[in-house]
Structures are given as C-alpha cells and as structure tokens.
Amino acid sequence: MFNKEKVKLGIAPIAWTNDDLPDLGGENTFEQCVSEMALAGFTGSEVGNKYPKDPDILKKALELRGIEICNQWFSSFLLTKPFEEVEKEFRAQLAFLKTMGSGIIGVSEQSHSVQGMQDTPIFGHKYVMNDAEWDIFCKGLNRLGKIAADEYGICLTYHHHMGTVVQDEDEVERMMEETDKKYVSLLFDTGHFKYCGADPLKMVQKYADRIKHVHLKDIRPEVVEKVKKEDLSFLEGVRQGTFTIPGDGCIDFEPVFRVLEENGYEGYMVVEAEQDPAKADPLEYAIRARKYISEKTGL
Secondary structure: OOOOOOEEEEEOHHHOOOOOOOOOOOOOOHHHHHHHHHHHOOOEEEOOOOOOOOHHHHHHHHHOOOOEEEEOEEEEOOOOOOHHHHHHHHHHHHHHHHHHOOOEEEEEEOOOOOOOOOOOOOOOOOOOOOHHHHHHHHHHHHHHHHHHHHHHOOEEEEEOOOOOOOOOHHHHHHHHHHOOOOOOEEEEEHHHHHHHOOOHHHHHHHHHHHEEEEEEOEEOHHHHHHHHHOOOOHHHHHHHOOEEOOOOOOOOHHHHHHHHHHOOOOEEEEEOOOOOOOOOOHHHHHHHHHHHHHHHHOO
8 A cells, every 4th residue: 555644646737727728627717626626635736827826825725725736847948949048937937836835847848849739630740859859858857857956856757748759658768768867757647658559557667766756647549549540639639538537548557556656656646637627527537536546546
C-alpha cells in the first residue's frame, strides 16, 4: 500500500473547463470546479485558466475547501525563443508556485507543437528535432531545472505530450539520457504514453526513479482508432472522447500502481482526463475516479 502521508491525490480542472477548447465547460465556474474537487475527495489541483491570478485570493478559496496547488503547466519554447525570454516567463511562474506552496512545475516544449492546432491531424504531423535542436533543448531544460531547484526549491518535471517534440518512446528516452537527473525529472502520463503506442507499464518500470509527478489518464481505443482513420486533430479527439478517467478505458492501472509503490514514489498522482463536461459530468467522473483509485491503491 502507498504511504498516505507521502502520496496524495489530485485532479486537474481540465475536466470542468478546457483551456484549449474554451467552449467545453465555458459555463462552469472556478468555484464550482474546486468545490466539486473537494467533494469528490481530492486534495490537490493543477491550475486552470479560470483560477484567480492573485495568490492571496486563490489561496483563500482553496484553503476553504482543503485543496492545494500541486503543479502548473509551463509552455517552454527553447527551440524558437531566446533562452532569456523563456527564463523570464519561467521565473514568474516559479515565483507564483512558490507562493502557492507547490514543489512541482510541469514543463512541455511547445516549439512546433501541433497539439493545439484544430485542423492538423495528430498522427503523422509532429515535428522531429535534429541533433542540434536536441542539444539546445536538453541544455535548456537543464538550465531551467537548475534555476527551479537551486533558487526556488521546485522540481522541474517534463510532460511528454502528443503532438510535441517529445511524444514517442524513443524521444522520451533520448531526453532522459541527455538531461541531468538532478534537474530534470519525468511527469509520467499514462494516457499520452498509451496514445502514442508506448506501454505505460514498461515506461513506469524504466523511469521509476525519475518520476516526480503522475498524470492518471485512461484511453478509449475505439476513439484513438477513429482519430487515426479520419486524420483528426488532438483537440477533435478530445471532443470525441479520446480520454477518460482511470478504470473507464483500456489501461491496466494495477501493475502501474504497484511499480510506483515498490519504488517508493512520493508526491501527487493527478487524475487528468479532459472530456466534454456536457457528456461526462465532471463531479460524477471525479467521484468514480476517486473510488477506483481507492480500490486499487488503498489511498
């Protein structure tokens, strides 16, 4: 069993309101979102675009509900922007997270990304880095990770993601090999590994010692097949139900949980299943996810 003192459960606001598709959950408020997170039994949240930007206002709202910020996405552009520009934005977000008491920042390289392009098929159109770009990217990540760790006490976790320069198994492997484990850890996302054709169990076994944040996301394989066949975009796949909560798709989470437990994982495991809230009621699915995780882990 996981140690309840060291492993906590969070949920992402993307089930209530989608930052990339604002019409999905546009009617749902920040207050409803965090209240329902608490009602479903979660203690951690990532940051959504409806969250108050003022740390004092956000802190009060979260503390009333027994919720804390456990991570925030950061879009890096190490390949296409001067490092100084990326660093400035990175430091601003680190300062915010430190104020909020979070120890994790989730970085994803968005240079040349097609994940947010609604008319670009997600399969067969991702950008592939050359050796020079890999060098820039990995050295840049090390620099950002050193800043985060040494100056803010925050761990940089890298979020591999469909449609980005670090999507496939071999790309994750190269990134892990060419970055310093002192400064760059892995944000392990079950759904994104399964989506690109990698085995989540194999990946958690391989990188267990560098995983510092976990996204629990399941996949509906019939929707992924439709996305492939019809050349749909990542976001169109989201609309049609590519993702769902753990236990509602095709991923076997029990052995994944076992590997994390055996390797002494500490930190948050976050349900991050972006769906259309009009089709998948966020509170209902949050409660179902919480029940499933409790049954499988004892948390």
